[in-house]
Amino acid sequence: MTALLELDGVCAGYGGVPVVRGVDLAVQAGQLVALLGPNGAGKTTTLLTVSGLVAPTAGTIRVLGDEVPNRARRAAVGRRARAGLAHVPEDRSLFPGLTVAEHLTLGTGWREGRAAVARGVELFPALDELRDRRAGLLSGGEQQMLAIARALVSHPEVVMVDELSLGLAPRIVADLLAVLRGVADDEGTGFLLVEQHVAMVLDVADHAVVLNRGEVRLSAPAAELRDDAEVLATAYLG
Numbered sequence: 001m002t003a004l005l006e007l008d009g010v011c012a013g014y015g016g017v018p019v020v021r022g023v024d025l026a027v028q029a030g031q032l033v034a035l036l037g038p039n040g041a042g043k044t045t046t047l048l049t050v051s052g053l054v055a056p057t058a059g060t061i062r063v064l065g066d067e068v069p070n071r072a073r074r075a076a077v078g079r080r081a082r083a084g085l086a087h088v089p090e091d092r093s094l095f096p097g098l099t100v101a102e103h104l105t106l107g108t109g110w111r112e113g114r115a116a117v118a119r120g121v122e123l124f125p126a127l128d129e130l131r132d133r134r135a136g137l138l139s140g141g142e143q144q145m146l147a148i149a150r151a152l153v154s155h156p157e158v159v160m161v162d163e164l165s166l167g168l169a170p171r172i173v174a175d176l177l178a179v180l181r182g183v184a185d186d187e188g189t190g191f192l193l194v195e196q197h198v199a200m201v202l203d204v205a206d207h208a209v210v211l212n213r214g215e216v217r218l219s220a221p222a223a224e225l226r227d228d229a230e231v232l233a234t235a236y237l238g
């Protein structure tokens, strides 16, 4: 089976300083993969490299089996998005002055726009009565729902979410993760989730990869790590 997303020996950094070093990982259809690790480990940089915002210095990245060239960053971002890759960055990238419905319909025609809003509300029923509210007035949890809904309305094959839980109550994080699990199960979408709430994400994930100082220290089925806090702690310590 071809992985939806595959990284093979990926290296990347900033201004010649290596930050991600030889990362291998794969996301299969219907899989939820957790990307874990301490602050500064290179998790965000890994996602930025996959989406094409940071150019890799070595290794290959395949989206749906297609190798994407390393040069031409802007072109790479568009090409990866069209290939079915969605990225929800840490800052959520919402427009404070636009409404919930406007976010869901950005870049779509009228007919597709209605379908997009229906899809967003189906995923997160709480967004229904917030359709006409500006994003800047939403709560943190509602903003994250919108950011994820916006990524999912185009039916991407694989979705990367950076720090889904940032600033949110654990209860809300669990609800959001449950929605993603459902989309993975029902539609075969693959997810790569950077997460600090380790126990919560391991509860729903299929596989976990721990990065430390830019290198993969541990890659194992989530079920194995749920009961083995020691293995996980060792990987975090490096």
Ligand SMILES: Nc1ncnc2c1ncn2[C@@H]1O[C@H](COP(=O)(O)OP(=O)(O)OP(=O)(O)O)[C@@H](O)[C@H]1O
Pocket (backbone or CB within 6 Å): 014, 019, 037, 038, 039, 040, 041, 042, 043, 044, 045, 046
């Ligand atoms: N734009 C940048 N320019 C230079 N160095 C950067 C830049 N962004 C990140 N770094 C450095 O790269 C390293 C990895 O950062 P990255 O943001 O990928 O880590 P992270 O695992 O996402 O951490 P966190 O859990 O704190 O979000 C850090 O040492 C960071 O200081």
Ligand SMILES: [Mg+2]
Pocket (backbone or CB within 6 Å): 043, 044, 045, 090
């Ligand atoms: Mg980060």
